[in-house]
Amino acid sequence: MSETSVLPQLPQELWRAGKLELAHGATEALTLMRAASAVLGIYLAEIESRGAKDLYGYANTKMWLADVARIAPADAKKVVDRAVALNPTRALDGTEVPALAPATAVAAAEGAVGEQHIDQIIGVLKRIPAHVTVENREAAEKILADLARDGGPGQIAAAEAGLMAWLDPDGAEPKDPEPVQPRRELRVHRRKDGFWKLTGLLDDEAGARTAAAIEAYAKPRPVDEFGQADLRTVWERQGDAWVDLLDLAIASPDQPGTCDCLMLPIVMNAAGEPLDVGRIKRFVTPGQRKALNARDRGCSFPGCQRRPKRCHAHHIHHWADGGLTDLRNMCLLCSFHHRLIHHGDWEVRMAADGLPEFIPPQYLDPLQAPRRNTLHPTLA
Template identity: 65%
Template sequence: MSETFLPELPQEMWRAGKLELAHGVLQSLRVIRVATAGLGRFLAEVESRGAKDLFGHGSTASWLAEMAGLSRGEAGVVVKRAIALNPTRNLDGTEAPAVAPETAAVAAEGLVGDERIDQILEILKRLPADTSVEDRAVAEKILADLAPNAGPHQLAKAEAKLLGWLDPDGNEPKEPEPKEPRRELTLERRRDGFWKLTGLLDDETGVRTAAALEAYAQPRPVDEFGQADLRMKCERLGDAWAELLDLAIACPDQPGTSGYRTLVHVTIGLNELKSGLGTACLDFVGTMTAREARLAACDCLMLPVVLSAAGEPLDVGRLRRFVTPGQRRALNIRDGGCAFPGCHRKPKNCHAHHIEHWVDGGPTDLRNLVLLCGFHHRLIHHGDWEVRMAADGLPEFIPPQYRDPLRHPRRNTLHHR
């Protein structure tokens, strides 16, 4: 083993000049590399004699892990490198030559570190299987001579040249196996009643999701009253997600929904049901206001469970189809989209709203139905706007007094110019 010693450290490191610092780093690296090469020779000898016979361990790696305080995986990497660089002995006592003896010689001089050694060993693994022993030795010699003054990119280029020399025709091309897409999604209900959605999408699905959300997350245009869309982008994306869910659930081939927006189990008191005030239990896991229950009932399948003041179930309703596919098609043709004045939303983005709510005896026919997008549906249920059916059979909207003191009826003329 060549003798290399660390330079004497100055008592006050800050006094060292830049040349002295650089020299100290280089010398320290060389000492570490020389010592690592020496350690490899010891480990190769332990492997040859057998760690079980010498120390009672099942493998050299497990023994080194205990000796050095390493994990089994960390020790395995060191032992594997040592065996590749140094000759060992087979069970019958014959010598097993090193995989990379030229690299070992360079490593023993402290001229190359573990990273370049591992890269050379990987390159040797990738050489064609029919490469002769002589050609393999030449290739390893070229890499070993290059390694002390080369970085990873230079060695990678040398590998490409070696493969071109040893296998000019290359491997027979074959169709790559398609990768299984990786998609993950978790949905959990928080204590505050909100739901937390997290996920991981492959690149293709992520691009498609982003494109779909962006298409529905565009700010609403300024309406005829000059009101702009003040939602933040994250809010617009959340609303876009809700609209995409509505579109998916409304598909006739959607399993479990048959083209209807959702199935809602609502447990609500009789007084709350009539007045629209108070709360209701939604699907036995959460709560919603009575007004929200009325909104959801416009375009859903509902199973109402009506309770008396004492909490006694008075009636368990049956599933009722509120808007038939034929009625929905007629609504799409009549309204052409959201009927609220100034709204551009198309029919596929709209709900069917009962002008006179079904709880109040409103019938499910075209003269009592109007298409509204999600935003304006909530506005009608929770705001001061009103909607009614005019004498000509078309819906019209009555603005609140703070918008129009005379409350002149308004219509959407964008869909039927």
């Protein structure tokens, strides 16, 4: 089989391609890679059924694949385990062993899901209690496979909690370990040169949460339209991430805030807090922030699970362009999606029902159908 019959046709001068052509080419290649991995899995499942020792003299399929693919045995084991989970095999007596995740295998064969989706779904299925019926287990797997076609790891993780509550409402027997008082210390002092130094000690849980929060905000910025890359060191990016986290904490609705004393109409809520302040104030008031938190329940971008305290109040019609600081012109966005709206090809607008909806770029959805975030719990 020739190389051109497998790979998508590349433009002769790729540097002339537009962004839509580049995006379509990349997604087509990604689909082919995923579909090819699914085909490899079918072969590996058959080799596993027949026995790599009888076929090729290797102790197991993992060692055979590691040698053929020139990869580490640990990596080969992951590929083989994934293949066996997606495809039916045969036991020593010839009876068929059904696949753990057949619906996921169908999505994988279509190139719709990749290794991360597959491993995540397999992990969820293995955590389902043994007493759950086969029918309910199959239904749960189909839900996850269908979700993975359009969703990311975060959406699958969010769905797991709901599925487990449905499949095993009683849950595992609770344990009552002796509580341990966590050890946490923080020292902040100002140096003579005007800089501040932070030192501290955190328990494992608090340290992991701190590292995860900083890491989330410390990722390098993508190259901008002028070709400028993010040249900050990792330590500088982590320092900037710390400041971003402080800004989010300070922007909490519990923080005190005041309105400029201008004689202009202001819409108040029942408690006398301003909700619509027009152009007299750029930043949201505490009352507006509470209302946004209650309405959006977190980042309003489709598929994002960031909670309200990790979000900014975004002007849909930008303030610099004359936008108003009113609830009908604002939505909650996390830092990443806030930057994406300002600098990417996504668009946000307020729908007729007063909720924000997002228009994807054409390379993601040629029809550009509006999307909403459906992950956040709604008010009862």
